Amino acid sequence: xxxxxGKATISLRREIRSSLAEIHLLCAEIRALxxxxxxxxxxxxxxxxxxxxxxxxxxxxxxxNLDKKVSLEICADQxxxxxxxxxxxxxxxxxxxxxxxxxxxSVSGRGIHLYALYADRMEFNEIGNQITLWISTKANA
Amino acid sequence: MASYVVEQKDKHSSIKLTxxxxxxxxxxxxAALKSTLEQGATELLxxxxxxxxxxxxxMGLLIxxxxxxxxxxGRIQVINVSPDILQLLQCxxxxxxxxxxxxxxxxxxxx
Numbered sequence: 160x161x162x163x164x165g166k167a168t169i170s171l172r173r174e175i176r177s178s179l180a181e182i183h184l185l186c187a188e189i190r191a192l193x194x195x196x197x198x199x200x201x202x203x204x205x206x207x208x209x210x211x212x213x214x215x216x217x218x219x220x221x222x223x224n225l226d227k228k229v230s231l232e233i234c235a236d237q238x239x240x241x242x243x244x245x246x247x248x249x250x251x252x253x254x255x256x257x258x259x260x261x262x263x264x265s266v267s268g269r270g271i272h273l274y275a276l277y278a279d280r281m282e283f284n285e286i287g288n289q290i291t292l293w294i295s296t297k298a299n300a
Numbered sequence: 301m302a303s304y305v306v307e308q309k310d311k312h313s314s315i316k317l318t319x320x321x322x323x324x325x326x327x328x329x330x331a332a333l334k335s336t337l338e339q340g341a342t343e344l345l346x347x348x349x350x351x352x353x354x355x356x357x358x359m360g361l362l363i364x365x366x367x368x369x370x371x372x373x374g375r376i377q378v379i380n381v382s383p384d385i386l387q388l389l390q391c392x393x394x395x396x397x398x399x400x401x402x403x404x405x406x407x408x409x410x411x
Contacts, residue, residue: 179324186353203353203384210355214323269356269392276391 168196169235176225177217177246185231186210198235200296204277205240209233211270212244212290220246220288239279239295250286302351306332311374313341318350321358333365342374349380349403354388362398375399 169192175181186206193202213229221227227247234241274281278292302319313336319325336344344365348354366376377399381389386402389395 183322183324190352206353207355207388210322210353214355214357269359272392273356 168198168237169193169233169240171234172230172232174228174230175213177221177223177227177229178225179214179217182210182213182217182229185213189233193235193240196235198237198240198296201235201240201294204294205233205235205242208274208277208292208294209242209244211273212242212292215270215290216244216246216248216288219251220248222248237296239293241291241293243289243291245284245289248288250284250288253283253287304329304332306336308336308339308341311340311342312345313343314345314347316347316349320353320355321348321351321361322353322355323357326357326361330361330364333361337368342369342372344369344374344376346376346378347380348378348382348385351385352382354381354385359389359392359394363394366398377401 171189171192173185173188175185186209189209190202190206193199193205198205209231213231216229217223221229229247230245232243274290274292277294279295280293282291283289302317302321302325304318304325305316307314307316315329315333317325321329333344346362362376362378368374369376378389379401381400381402383402386395386400389398389400394400
């Protein structure tokens with residue numbers, strides 16, 4: 160289980176199907192929780208990275224298979240947010256992912272760059288089907 | 301649920317979004333954009349006044365639209381974006397390519 164650095168203001172665990180509609184609903188819930196907890200400074204970055212990691216888990220990790228689940232765990236306090244997303248796929252070789260910015264006319268492949276822009280720290284598990292992101296509440300990007 | 305309205309007059313099309321430009325909205329919007337381009341639109345104006353979130357799928361759609369327009373000498377413009385979305389597009393080096401402007405700085409393609 161992930162732990163915030165201080166006393167948790169928000170603590171949420173959810174497991175959803177690999178469905179864009181369910182991802183949208185979960186992200187709406189996250190947005191509402193952060194705003195209600197006066198964590199506006201982290202709300203956009205957190206929702207953006209939650210969406211990115213959930214979609215990656217559902218589409219790439221679980222191959223869009225509705226029978227496979229994506230789980231999310233989030234903890235937050237006034238210092239920042241810790242977000243962890245896990246899919247049921249076989250993972251990917253994150254070590255070889257290029258961190259360079261794609262050409263500006265590239266239609267896809269910006270996920271890693273978004274994580275790097277908005278998260279203070281990111282970690283993949285060994286096989287690459289789980290990502291953990293730390294986002295501070297100071298000014299984003 | 302997010303929605304959009306596409307209005308076309310000759311070569312000019314405006315797309316007004318209500319809600320977020322994210323993966324869930326992209327398939328339907330993509331089909332609508334394809335239709336307006338097939339009907340001769342070369343100047344597309346996206347109004348994101350009511351949009352709080354833009355994810356990588358939404359960015360991909362805007363880029364693909366820009367690429368399509370470039371091939372026919374057309375232009376895309378994205379207006380009334382929130383400060384968060386403006387910063388995102390600037391950091392992703394897309395703001396200039398997509399002709400992005402923020403709140404209260406509308407610059408209409410229609411003059």
